[in-house]
Amino acid sequence: MAILPVRIYGDPVLRQRAAEVGSFDDSLRRLVADLRDTMHAYHGVGLAATQVGVLLRVAVVHVPLDEEGATFASHALVNPVVVGRSASQVSEEGCLSIPGIFEDVTRALEVRVRYQDPEGREATLDAEGYLARAIQHELDHLDGVLFVDRLSVLKRRFLKRALDALARGELPDGYAPPITQEGTS
Ligand SMILES: [Zn+2]
Numbered sequence: 001m002a003i004l005p006v007r008i009y010g011d012p013v014l015r016q017r018a019a020e021v022g023s024f025d026d027s028l029r030r031l032v033a034d035l036r037d038t039m040h041a042y043h044g045v046g047l048a049a050t051q052v053g054v055l056l057r058v059a060v061v062h063v064p065l066d067e068e069g070a071t072f073a074s075h076a077l078v079n080p081v082v083v084g085r086s087a088s089q090v091s092e093e094g095c096l097s098i099p100g101i102f103e104d105v106t107r108a109l110e111v112r113v114r115y116q117d118p119e120g121r122e123a124t125l126d127a128e129g130y131l132a133r134a135i136q137h138e139l140d141h142l143d144g145v146l147f148v149d150r151l152s153v154l155k156r157r158f159l160k161r162a163l164d165a166l167a168r169g170e171l172p173d174g175y176a177p178p179i180t181q182e183g184t185s
Pocket of ligand 1: 097141
């Protein structure tokens with residue numbers, strides 16, 4: 001297992017569409033374990049394989065279910081597809097690939113997701129609230145979509161300078177990623 005470097009806005013891999021997973025083998029299980037390690041090391045609530053430069057339709061989420069952070073919803077989603085959505089919610093969102101930027105994003109309040117687990121078993125997940133938000137955010141990554149794409153034209157214009165700086169490799173003050181171990185898994 002390994003903590004992998006999270007790719008930052010401007011990296012072209014973040015704009016690519018990830019491919020369906022066809023073989024449920026040890027390398028997939030290692031990818032899921034690495035995604036979980038990386039998500040926890042970066043203190044994230046979700047991570048898509050795209051964000052570590054792996055163009056496969058795999059994402060993990062780890063979302064607190066209460067304000068104290070005593071219980072979590074943890075899922076590894078392979079080939080996930082949203083098959084139902086209802087109502088809407090607006091809440092602040094950030095992204096490990098876009099450090100320093102947080103904005104309100106409108107998402108469905110409830111989603112039903114069909115996916116496979118890392119063993120290849122078919123499953124359905126009904127999610128609402130924060131978990132539904134995290135899942136929609138991660139599934140967007142698998143299509144090369146970032147949360148800033150979902151903001152108004154005006155908001156995007158307002159953020160352009162900060163996004164351009166990230167794309168040039170200028171990270172915000174205080175940005176301190178964990179020590180990564182790429183290649184050691
Ligand atoms: Zn993200």
